[in-house]
Amino acid sequence: MTQDTRFHHGHATSRQPLLEMTDIEKHFGPVIALAGVSFDIHPGECHCLLGDNGAGKSTFIKTMAGVHKPTHGSIRFEGKEMKFESPRDAMEAGIATVYQDLAMIPLMSVTRNFWMGREPERGRGIFKSMDFKHANEITMEEMRKMGINLRGPDQAVGTLSGGERQTVAIARAVYFGAKVLILDEPTSALGVRQTAKVLATIDKVRSQGIGVVFITHNVRHSMAVGDRFTVLNRGKTLGTAVRDEITAGELQDLMAGGQELVELEGSLGGTV
Amino acid sequence: MTDERLKKTSALRKAMIRPELGALAGVVLVFAFFLIVAGDSGMFAADGIMNWGIVSAQFAIIAVGACLLMIAGEFDLSVGSMIGFAGIIIAILSVQLGWPMWLSIIAAFVVCMSIGALNGILVIKTGLPSFIVTLAFLYILRGMTIFLAVATTRQTIIGGVRDASEGDWIAFIFGGVILKPVFQFLADIGLIDTYVRGTKIGQPVVEGLPMLMVWAIGLIVFGHWLLSRTRFGNWIFASGGDPVAARYVGVPVNRVKITMFVFSAFCATVLATSQVMEFGSAAADRGILKEFEAIICVVIGGALLTGGYGSVVGAALGALIFGVVQQGLFFSGAESSLFRVFLGTILILAVVLNTYIRRMITGER
Ligand SMILES: Nc1ncnc2c1ncn2[C@@H]1O[C@H](COP(=O)(O)OP(=O)(O)OP(=O)(O)O)[C@@H](O)[C@H]1O
Ligand SMILES: [Mg+2]
Numbered sequence: 329m330t331q332d333t334r335f336h337h338g339h340a341t342s343r344q345p346l347l348e349m350t351d352i353e354k355h356f357g358p359v360i361a362l363a364g365v366s367f368d369i370h371p372g373e374c375h376c377l378l379g380d381n382g383a384g385k386s387t388f389i390k391t392m393a394g395v396h397k398p399t400h401g402s403i404r405f406e407g408k409e410m411k412f413e414s415p416r417d418a419m420e421a422g423i424a425t426v427y428q429d430l431a432m433i434p435l436m437s438v439t440r441n442f443w444m445g446r447e448p449e450r451g452r453g454i455f456k457s458m459d460f461k462h463a464n465e466i467t468m469e470e471m472r473k474m475g476i477n478l479r480g481p482d483q484a485v486g487t488l489s490g491g492e493r494q495t496v497a498i499a500r501a502v503y504f505g506a507k508v509l510i511l512d513e514p515t516s517a518l519g520v521r522q523t524a525k526v527l528a529t530i531d532k533v534r535s536q537g538i539g540v541v542f543i544t545h546n547v548r549h550s551m552a553v554g555d556r557f558t559v560l561n562r563g564k565t566l567g568t569a570v571r572d573e574i575t576a577g578e579l580q581d582l583m584a585g586g587q588e589l590v591e592l593e594g595s596l597g598g599t600v
Numbered sequence: 601m602t603d604e605r606l607k608k609t610s611a612l613r614k615a616m617i618r619p620e621l622g623a624l625a626g627v628v629l630v631f632a633f634f635l636i637v638a639g640d641s642g643m644f645a646a647d648g649i650m651n652w653g654i655v656s657a658q659f660a661i662i663a664v665g666a667c668l669l670m671i672a673g674e675f676d677l678s679v680g681s682m683i684g685f686a687g688i689i690i691a692i693l694s695v696q697l698g699w700p701m702w703l704s705i706i707a708a709f710v711v712c713m714s715i716g717a718l719n720g721i722l723v724i725k726t727g728l729p730s731f732i733v734t735l736a737f738l739y740i741l742r743g744m745t746i747f748l749a750v751a752t753t754r755q756t757i758i759g760g761v762r763d764a765s766e767g768d769w770i771a772f773i774f775g776g777v778i779l780k781p782v783f784q785f786l787a788d789i790g791l792i793d794t795y796v797r798g799t800k801i802g803q804p805v806v807e808g809l810p811m812l813m814v815w816a817i818g819l820i821v822f823g824h825w826l827l828s829r830t831r832f833g834n835w836i837f838a839s840g841g842d843p844v845a846a847r848y849v850g851v852p853v854n855r856v857k858i859t860m861f862v863f864s865a866f867c868a869t870v871l872a873t874s875q876v877m878e879f880g881s882a883a884a885d886r887g888i889l890k891e892f893e894a895i896i897c898v899v900i901g902g903a904l905l906t907g908g909y910g911s912v913v914g915a916a917l918g919a920l921i922f923g924v925v926q927q928g929l930f931f932s933g934a935e936s937s938l939f940r941v942f943l944g945t946i947l948i949l950a951v952v953l954n955t956y957i958r959r960m961i962t963g964e965r
Contacts, residue, residue, distance in 0.1 A: 484961045
């Protein structure tokens, strides 16, 4: 797929990746967290990034989101070479990240959370105030689109379930024009029903032409919505696979570094 | 996809989940109590109302500053010392150095608000809890206040401010009395008692509305509007609720917090100036324990000590409860030391109630 893209460069725009990360390395002092990872994301696809604990998934998406600067490698966004100085830069370019725990403030209302940092205003000069009517309407509308019926826009986020919170954060990113949406382990703390909700949300977002980067350790969650799968292991990619060309078992093997899991599986009787 | 389990939320419960609710109940209770116990003591005549009204207004002025700061996730323990400090600065500049009163007042505001900014910057830069940083300023400012007063006048009280503020319009903004004709009219139609003896015979026992109260009402209205209706208000909640999440979506958390420290210092200086104008003197020991009283008002008003949740109206109600109880004990002839007992008790009750409310908001987690 990556090879393919290179050959068609400049011809079919739909085949040009939205975001292309090439040969990214990231060193923290002596620790080599990423040792040359390449990854790309197209509009309207869900690209899953899998890997075991400490594989470097979070570090990799943080480089994508402007939190870390890569030690080496290039980031191209819509064909242009980018150097993100801060998360704000990446956000302005259209790369939004939803972190598992940092997404929402539980004591604040859904509307206040939704608009945090980008509150709409009306009135002039010193009498400028937040336009709650508009903010509430949009919030209710966007949440309805994502399949969540709020009791009211002033409902505190703390009363929402984990999956619903994740959905508010996703709806917010989408509403504010994200082109690439990065989800860092959105399902890891959720039960079955909540996970299903979030996966359905990912599907909705993808159908709007947004490129979704879905980080998970869970092969089944990734198989449910993913179009492509990249496995990270000890800071390296073991390759990118396309849906229908790989089985859950093969992905599981790749995640654990192949050989080791085969041995494990033997001793556990195929329960992993 | 509505969850059938959520439908049981009653209107009552929804009303409960408001920060002001506890304080409102407290106000009703306190008024009922003193109407019964001290209803015929003059506490609810015009001059009685003015008596506890002024005390409540004093609490309210500093409570508004403490409230916004606490919601933004910080404390300012230097408020009380700053009240003494600001007063002494005004008195030294105007009485000792002969500066015009308006300039002395402006200078006090500039100095105190700069110290507020310094408090904020230190908290942000060192990452230390504001509790520690402002505790240091509680001592530094009190020490400086006494030192400056004694070094310039050999006393801890500096008088003569009233003469120095004669005819000064900024002094009037803090120490004046407005609406005198209205109060005279109310007296003429018999709604307010008049003096029956002495040089003021025929004049109402309450001369007019003191500017101190105008400040209190103005600050409450402004604070409430800022917090609940503006973008900046949303940033205050966000900065206290979760600074990391707020920063991530572009809220200028540091600026918000520093601004709130400056605002808290502003409120302290307003109170200090009003008191200096009212008493005609500055005293180095003024404002002792005020920082805690402000925080208690805010907590009674439903704010969480951990930040991110609270209400200016609640804090104002907390201040009203304070004023009424402190003066009410006096009117009902009770031992005034009981006020402290009351304070401690109500503080515990308020915090317990708040914890319960927070559990309800966050869905019993
Ligand atoms: N700021 C840092 N300083 C030093 N080392 C770091 C830093 N951040 C990450 N690392 C190291 O980089 C490696 C990759 O970490 P990373 O958090 O990216 O893993 P992950 O794939 O997200 O794991 P998990 O599934 O547990 O979230 C780890 O060995 C980690 O210790
Ligand atoms: Mg991680």
